[in-house]
Amino acid sequence: MSENPTTTRTTDTDSLISANLPLVGHVVREMLARVPAHVRRDELFSAGSEALVAAAHAYDAGRGVPFPAYAAVRVRGALLDELRGQDWASRSVRGKVRKLESARDAFVAEHGRVPSDAELAAALDTDVRTVVSIRDDVQRSFVVSLQSVVSEGPEASEMVIPDERATPEDLIVERERVGYLRDAVEVLPERLRVVVEEYYFNNRPMAEIAERLGVTESRVSQLRAEATALLREGINSQLDPERVSSADKPDGCAARRRASYYAAVAAQGTLRTRLAKTTAQGVPVDMSA
Numbered sequence: 270m271s272e273n274p275t276t277t278r279t280t281d282t283d284s285l286i287s288a289n290l291p292l293v294g295h296v297v298r299e300m301l302a303r304v305p306a307h308v309r310r311d312e313l314f315s316a317g318s319e320a321l322v323a324a325a326h327a328y329d330a331g332r333g334v335p336f337p338a339y340a341a342v343r344v345r346g347a348l349l350d351e352l353r354g355q356d357w358a359s360r361s362v363r364g365k366v367r368k369l370e371s372a373r374d375a376f377v378a379e380h381g382r383v384p385s386d387a388e389l390a391a392a393l394d395t396d397v398r399t400v401v402s403i404r405d406d407v408q409r410s411f412v413v414s415l416q417s418v419v420s421e422g423p424e425a426s427e428m429v430i431p432d433e434r435a436t437p438e439d440l441i442v443e444r445e446r447v448g449y450l451r452d453a454v455e456v457l458p459e460r461l462r463v464v465v466e467e468y469y470f471n472n473r474p475m476a477e478i479a480e481r482l483g484v485t486e487s488r489v490s491q492l493r494a495e496a497t498a499l500l501r502e503g504i505n506s507q508l509d510p511e512r513v514s515s516a517d518k519p520d521g522c523a524a525r526r527r528a529s530y531y532a533a534v535a536a537q538g539t540l541r542t543r544l545a546k547t548t549a550q551g552v553p554v555d556m557s558a
Contacts, residue, residue, distance in 0.1 A: 293317040318494030320347030448543025461496035506531035
């Protein structure tokens with residue numbers, strides 16, 4: 270019996286992802302060495318893993334470029350996009366952050382301990398209130414949630430804290446977006462859905478999820494990246510079809526699976542049911558109740 274080309278292609282892709290997952294960790298470590306200390310490793314690793322999955326699906330060995338080299342470029346680009354998308358702070362704020370971190374590092378080097386806010390204020394010749402304000406700006410500039418999977422592209426670099434003065438129309442659009450996200454999660458393939466719900470909704474560590482599924486932590490990370498990519502595509506298929514990836518062959522097995530998923534997202538609910546997944550103020554409702 271001849272081997273199914275689609276099965277072979279899927280196996281090759283999975284092998285590329287599994288074999289090169291350490292590459293993501295290496296690139297993330299490189300990036301963390303050049304960014305502020307408050308940047309979260311797991312967010313960068315998630316973005317890098319997603320890029321690795323996309324690279325494996327798009328890779329063409331016939332071009333003569335080794336996959337690790339090709340993937341490294343894709344992963345680094347994804348990490349830079351992730352950092353730009355998270356950082357809304359002005360240049361002046363980032364300058365203050367660098368001074369704050371330099372003063373903290375100098376204090377640690379001299380005294381062997383982390384300084385208090387008062388000690389940092391003294392080192393910077395300012396007051397405690399200013400130190401706290403800078404730290405709050407930093408934290409606000411890197412708030413990332415599961416809902417960010419629907420934000421991608423140039424506009425992501427302008428992402429800010431939700432404006433309390435948002436118009437009713439803006440609120441309805443955001444509520445519908447959250448509703449689509451919940452619908453998209455509900456119709457994910459079972460393993461991907463378990464990973465998303467346990468990791469993002471229930472805050473389970475990867476080790477626990479891996480034990481439940483009977484796989485390794487690296488495999489859970491891979492599944493999370495696949496789920497994130499599929500969620501983004503599923504939501505875009507309803508809200509912004511022009512941004513849906515067309516890397517798969519139109520008549521291929523992967524393209525058919527994605528089309529089936531998009532159809533399932535569309536059929537999962539109506540505008541009324543999607544809006545019902547948030548309160549009138551846009552706060553997500555606990556759907557497990």
